[in-house]
Amino acid sequence: MEAFGPIDPAKIAGQDFYTTAGDPVEPEFPGPAELMDRLAALSPAGLDTVFLSNSGAEAVENAMKICYDHTGGSCGITFEGAFHGRTLGTLSVNRSKAVYRRGFPEISGVHDAPFCRDGGCTAGTCDCGFFAGDTSVLRRMLHPDRGHVAPEEVAFVILEPIQGEGGYHVPSNAFLREVADLCARHDVPVIADEIQSGTGRTGDFWASDGLPIEPDVICAAKGARLGATIASADVFPDETSRLSSTWGAGGLIDALQGAVTIDVIRERDLMENAAVRGEQFRAEIENAALPNLVDARGRGLMQAVEFDTERRRDDVQEAALQRGLLTLGCGHKTLRLLPPLDVREREINMGVDLLAEAAEAAA
Ligand SMILES: Cc1ncc(COP(=O)(O)O)c(C=O)c1O
Structure with missing residues (x-):
């Protein structure tokens, strides 16, 4: 299959839209493979693999799926005010308005913690409910003896580096450091939902680039023109068909728009x-x-x-x-x-x- 470059003939035989613009090695215009290259190149070191999809919600769905698969964990952690999409999986990690979740079944085992709403918070001055006493809600939740969530069962912590739908809250560095420290300590992957904050919007390509948190998985959409789940190859499943979609390489025109958008963002500063x-x-x-x-x-x-x-x-x-x-x-x-x-x-x-x-x- 090497000779076909980024094209997998089996995908075409299955009417999956893994296409490219003409010659797979030298396409006439940038398509899905070129968009994936651009996204990986602009992501933190090691996040070298991209799965494309149709929407932001699907990018988040797939981020959660690969984390469940990679860790073997059965639960996840989200934050008050969060918005991650409207599919059944993603609405389960929403904690903004009730309208998104009311009456719909949800995936089980999602725990929530307060999101920092004050960029100036410190552990000592925090008024957001995240830090309390000499610890944080998350640290207490994940405490190996006294916590109510077993850290080894947590498949992911998902957060928006800057909360969008929930009210445009810019969290403090103290909050982000605490989340990063706990995730590193317990080996829990961090999913950064950059669907609203990413692709250059905040002045960095990813909002998390300028913040003290290192995502293991990034979700993009909006400016990227299609959904993208970005992580290191070893976080993605090895098993065939564990993750797939007819549109798992993105539509050709959407990918072209995404790639050209990224080029223009860079070329025009x-x-x-x-x-x-x-x-x-x-x-x-x-x-x-x-x-x-x-x-x-x-x-x-x-x-x-x-x-x-x-x-x-x-x-x-x-x-x-x-x-x-x-x-x-x-x-x-x-x-x-x-x-x-x-x-x-x-x-x-x-x-x-x-x-x-x-x-x-x-x-
Ligand atoms: C932070 C965030 N995550 C996920 C989504 C869902 O994206 P989509 O509407 O493309 O499914 C949105 C949409 O606004 C969003 O702002």
Whole structure:
């Protein structure tokens, strides 16, 4: 099969869409294999293997599956406020709004811990419920003698490096270090769900690149244009058919879009742009002194503004839309602001002016 490069003839015989654009060795345009190469090259050392799928939820499903398979564990740990998708498996690790889970059966054995909502937390000052006394909820949960979860049964800890749907919460380094330390101590794989925070959005390719946590598995979608589960080869199952899909190499056009998106991000320094424009946005929000603003937070071009009530947030969103500014709710009182990665200085300027007008109108 070597002679066929990235193409496996058996896959084609099964009508699986493991295709490439023309010559498998020198394709006319980048396809699935080239997208996988790009994703692996931009991931932390050792995360060299990629499985493509149709959506973010499938990327998370497959991340959980490979962790169950690799560790032999039967349970998982997620965090309050988490959102990981809408398939039956992924909704089981959701801990944001009830609407995602209500009435649906779930996979068993998912435990949850508080997520840090304050980037400035330390173990001593934490108000988020994660650190308590001289320890953390997670450390207590996994304590080999006194904990209620046996560490050797934990197949994964899944987290969003910056929580999206749950309210755009940027966790503290103290929180991330504690999670990383416990996972390393008990040999529990960390799944970083980078579906919202990844592909350059925060100014790093993965938000976790700039944070004190080293994922064993990364999930991507959105900017990658299809779902991608990225891990080291030894975390993926050896056994044939344990992990597969008709679309397990991604659609040709989706993969082309994903590969070209990544090329443009790199060639045009769009990660740098995300970092600079994000700082501009925060500075301008501060100057604008929006009425009823409770908090502004985020990293790069993953920014959010929180208002005093849900009603106010909804009114600001409506007033912003009437003025031509598109925003999206998250958490309960927060609006997310996700400008394109190539946004310019003047556009951030205009966006903040429109948001300020909308906040005035809703005051
Ligand atoms: C952090 C996170 N994980 C998973 C998903 C699910 O992705 P998809 O909608 O592509 O299934 C989303 C979607 O918004 C997300 O934000």
